[in-house]
Amino acid sequence: SPFTGGSILGDRIRMGELAGDAGVYVRSMATRGALGGLARGTLEAVDVLDAAGFDLVIIETVGVGQDEVEVARAAHTTVVISAPGLGDDIQAIKAGILEIADVHVVSKCDKPDASKAIADLKNMLALGLSLSRRARWQIPVVPTSSQRDEGIAELLAAIDEHWSSLEETGEIATRRVQINERRLLKAGEEILRDQFVRNRDGKIGALVTELNARALSPHRAAERLLADLHIGDTK
Incomplete structure (x- = not known):
């Protein structure tokens, strides 16, 4: 839930018969507000399962x-x-x-x-x-x-x-390249987002005042904030 942060992870209830199968591992993950149907840590979890020797990894999205x-x-x-x-x-x-x-x-x-x-x-x-x-x-x-x-x-x-x-x-090679390119970009986005969240406190008040006065656009305000936090190149 984007409001309470809670979630109902029903996989173990719906697939309880798999609990005794040593060849099956189920990991439920809440999206925590991430868009696109996948949790942010999904692909890292897939990497761990791959390294652990699981031949087949099934990713279930939150919906359709x-x-x-x-x-x-x-x-x-x-x-x-x-x-x-x-x-x-x-x-x-x-x-x-x-x-x-x-x-x-x-x-x-x-x-x-x-x-x-x-x-x-x-x-x-x-x-x-x-x-x-x-x-x-x-x-x-x-x-x-x-x-x-x-x-x-x-x-x-x-x-x-x-x-x-x-x-x-030969499309498997193309897909692997596309997957890794996407993961690289997503990782960069998440690093920037985390840095922004950690460092924004106490630095947005003046910008919000300018936004309220319509003296500044949200895009320009974000550029100034990122420059002040020394995050990324806003040129």
């Missing part, structure tokens, strides 16, 4: 909002899960979500309106809303149902096929 696409800049394969009956056709036309998917999944396919959700996604993909850089990969739409234990094997197969496609086309 239109702007929560940061995971596509962090993962080799992005799976977007949609549930039927959550809204009208616009639910399937969220371009940001549609474009980041390497694999689309329609969960709860035992529900009667699941076929419509599947058809909507396939129609949107047919209209060419997928990213052009992924044109060599035909994005599948996989129906699944945990109640009927259906589609799980097909989903795993689709993920494996996408990984094979990345290796065969």
